[in-house]
Amino acid sequence: RKFDVAVVGATGAVGEALLSILAERDLPIGRVHALASSRSVGKTVDYGRRELEVEDLATFDFSTVQIGLFSPGASVSAEYAPKAAAAGCVVIDNTSQFRYDPEIPLVIPEVNPDAVGDYTKHGIIANPNCSTIQMLVALKPLHDAVGIERINVATYQAVSGTGKEAIDELAHQTAALLNGRPVECNVYPKQIAFNALPHIDVFQDNGYTKEEMKMVWETRKIMGDESILVNPTAVRIPVFYGHSEALHIETREKISAEKAREILSGAPGITVLDKHEDGGYPTAVTEGSGKDAVFVGRIREDISHPRGLNLWVVSDNVRKGAALNTIQIAEVLIRDYL
Numbered sequence: 001r002k003f004d005v006a007v008v009g010a011t012g013a014v015g016e017a018l019l020s021i022l023a024e025r026d027l028p029i030g031r032v033h034a035l036a037s038s039r040s041v042g043k044t045v046d047y048g049r050r051e052l053e054v055e056d057l058a059t060f061d062f063s064t065v066q067i068g069l070f071s072p073g074a075s076v077s078a079e080y081a082p083k084a085a086a087a088g089c090v091v092i093d094n095t096s097q098f099r100y101d102p103e104i105p106l107v108i109p110e111v112n113p114d115a116v117g118d119y120t121k122h123g124i125i126a127n128p129n130c131s132t133i134q135m136l137v138a139l140k141p142l143h144d145a146v147g148i149e150r151i152n153v154a155t156y157q158a159v160s161g162t163g164k165e166a167i168d169e170l171a172h173q174t175a176a177l178l179n180g181r182p183v184e185c186n187v188y189p190k191q192i193a194f195n196a197l198p199h200i201d202v203f204q205d206n207g208y209t210k211e212e213m214k215m216v217w218e219t220r221k222i223m224g225d226e227s228i229l230v231n232p233t234a235v236r237i238p239v240f241y242g243h244s245e246a247l248h249i250e251t252r253e254k255i256s257a258e259k260a261r262e263i264l265s266g267a268p269g270i271t272v273l274d275k276h277e278d279g280g281y282p283t284a285v286t287e288g289s290g291k292d293a294v295f296v297g298r299i300r301e302d303i304s305h306p307r308g309l310n311l312w313v314v315s316d317n318v319r320k321g322a323a324l325n326t327i328q329i330a331e332v333l334i335r336d337y338l
């Protein structure tokens, strides 16, 4: 049996990756519809070696497809995902709109694949935030082995997480500065080229940003453990693709760096690159970008804490952090439930 699919937000950064990964992987897919706003009708998008004409989300009939892969922004998903689900299409939504609803499953296939079964409640499955996904792929095997009490994390996030306009802003600002011209800031409140902004998503009442609180809320829901403490600082840096994270964890039982390296080397979705030599670690540009794995390096015991462990984690935020994880959820859904 083949499944017809709608990709919603097909002209965006994540939509583009959804179409290219769908064409790459071996899913039993029939027709694929590329949907975006009425502004994009008449444009075409790439689907492998084929081109698809963009259709208008507002007038699309979701009863003609079985799966919807959504990435059009939270407010658009809020309106259209329930409509699509009511028409019988199972929605896998990339936005933050439904993630914190206790009745909607929030899934990383390497971490909590069984949660997919709860799609029946509302016909919607939520895809976590990119910075949470790569962190938890790396930490789940350690949590299973020795228990994690607390996570301190600082992120180094690529501009593609913001979307296409931000990719253009970094490119334009970089070119302007190298040519002695003034920079224009439209997407970010301060210059992003050659800079680091400790600000992702909107500020919350507690002084953290929403990106930081997403890592707190989503970790507890996905790990199914309300006791895990998470203390994040999310930072945007001038990288196009690939988020990096410095993780400092405190475990319930002590784990050596050697044992952690051994566990992570055999874990699903992870590639360990951890040599104590020049370049013996992953980076966003050389390993993360364009690849499927979550890369882990700099594994070492924390010299300031008896049960502390440090890790450096890198992954492609648009692929594993969004589009690939969404498609892996679709694979579980098709294999086990549809």
Ligand code: A2P
Binding pocket: 008, 009, 010, 011, 012, 013, 014, 015, 035, 036, 037, 038, 039, 040, 057, 058, 071, 072, 073, 076, 162, 163, 164, 165
């Ligand atoms: P469009 O290009 O027609 O605006 P990104 O996050 O990279 O900026 O991409 C956002 C995606 O969501 C784009 O495909 C965009 O389509 C789509 N989108 C934004 N607003 C709407 C809307 N009101 N209806 C349908 N699609 C939308």
Ligand code: 11C
Binding pocket: 094, 095, 096, 128, 129, 130, 131, 157, 158, 160, 161, 162, 200, 211, 214, 317
């Ligand atoms: C970023 N994490 O890098 C964001 C992008 O909640 O799905 C994804 C926002 C989200 O800016």
